[in-house]
Amino acid sequence: MKLTPLGDRVVLKQLEAEEVTKGGIILATAAQEKPQQAEVVAVGPGGVIDGKEVTMQVKEGQNVIYSKYAGTEVKLDGEEYIIVKQSDILAIVE
Template identity: 50%
Template sequence: MKFRPLHDRVLLRRVEQDEKTKGGIIIPDTAKEKPMEGEIVAVGSGLRDETGKVVPLDVKAGDRVLFSKWSGTEVTIDGEDLLVMKEADIMGVLAA
């Protein structure tokens, strides 16, 4: 893939949730919500501060993160549905 997000933006892939509940009930596609968990595919270089110095992002490619429900812009790159969003829309990194 030849895509690099600019500045404080990240490219991420949604991580699909289980299709069953803990009680064994199968959730149909029409009732599912889009997952708010994803894996970072690529990150931008960072924002510039007041002095012009580039401040790198706190996330890196491969991190699993939680993000705001309605954040990001859906894009299709190489036939894969991905999201581009600002780092500020990411709520946190999930521990491995």
């Protein structure tokens, strides 16, 4: 099954959380901080959203950093995704 976002929405797949600190301490799953970095899986078409022209600036396959409490979490075919508005994406990681 494929997710196709509408409007200015972007589907993200969250990258794995750090399991070991820089000092070498192994973190339990509950202690791991949820990463704010994700891979773009699908991008909506953009267009006129709320009377304003929106041009999509991200592409599939890019790694991005998004707002900590942004988006809607969705589970599909055993995979977890986050659907966010493009404005919730803060930066593209090169």
